[in-house]
Amino acid sequence: MSGEQGVSFDPKEHQHLRYNPLRDSWVLVSAHRMKRPWAGQVEKPPEEHIPKYDPKNPLCPRNTRANGQVNPDYDSTFLFENDFPALQPDAPDPGEDQHPLFQTRAARGICKVMCFHPWSDVTLPLMKMQEIVKVVEKWVEILEELGATYPWVQIFENKGAMMGCSNPHPHCQVWASNFLPNEPALSDRCQRNYYQKHGEPLLLEYARQEAERKVWRAHTQPFHFH
Incomplete structure (x- = not known):
């Protein structure tokens, strides 16, 4: 069934399927629905005050983490092994004698945490240019080092409690694995x-x-x- 005669297609007004070349799939786009009235929940920005230094924050300089290790008195970036890693380099192999509906494979890797700055009340947009450059240079160093061993290295940052960030201190996660995740x-x-x-x-x-x-x-x- 064809569309309305004499009407020119406008992607902002007419629903359509849009191709995603990185997934070889089609996505329904209905941009015109953004005009509908909204009476749903609207999240308020957090009003909590984050101090520059918190003696109880395990990511701050000189503080003790959950595993008993004490952070150095760092003044720039600080990289360390994740105390609760999702991947470990020496996990055992599940083996191959499995039912096809209940397959498992070996998953090995390394998880690290990288602090961007010694202060807890700053984020990347608030940091000085030279401080941001040091963060990026450290990212490059990590990618080169772990990429020589693992086929996949992912550096990511969770922003806000809703997204799973468990600590307000400016930091990111580094995951290196012996496999490519589904989407990549x-x-x-x-x-x-x-x-x-x-x-x-x-x-x-x-x-x-x-x-x-x-x-x-x-x-x-x-x-x-x-």
Whole structure:
């Protein structure tokens, strides 16, 4: 069944399916529904005051963590092994004699925590430029070191209690594993297939096409004078 005759498609007004090349799947987009009245719950920003230094915070300099280790009096970044790691390098292999519906595989890796700054009341946007540079340089160092051993290294930061952040001190998690997680594995497969078919890296071609389309829109949109 075709759409309404004589009506031009507008992605902001008409629902459509949009292709996700990194998942080889289609997503329903209904942007016009953003105009509907909203009477649902609205979260208020936290009003708690975070001190620069908390003697009970296990991520602050000179404080003792859950495993009894004492943090150094660091003045920049601080990297240490996660006290409660989701991955360990020496986990035993489950074996291969398994029912096909109850399969398990070996999962090994390393989990680290990296503090960005000695103060608890700052975040990356509030840090000085040279302090942010040190954080990024440390990320690069970690990726190079762990990437030489593990096929997947993920550096991520949980922001806020709702997202699972258990400590307000500015820090991130580092997970290195002997396997690719589901989403990166799917993305890797899609990118390889695209390159084999078109001879161009998917993400580079996407960025090029997006830039060209923005330029085209800028030249085709009418000017409005007020």
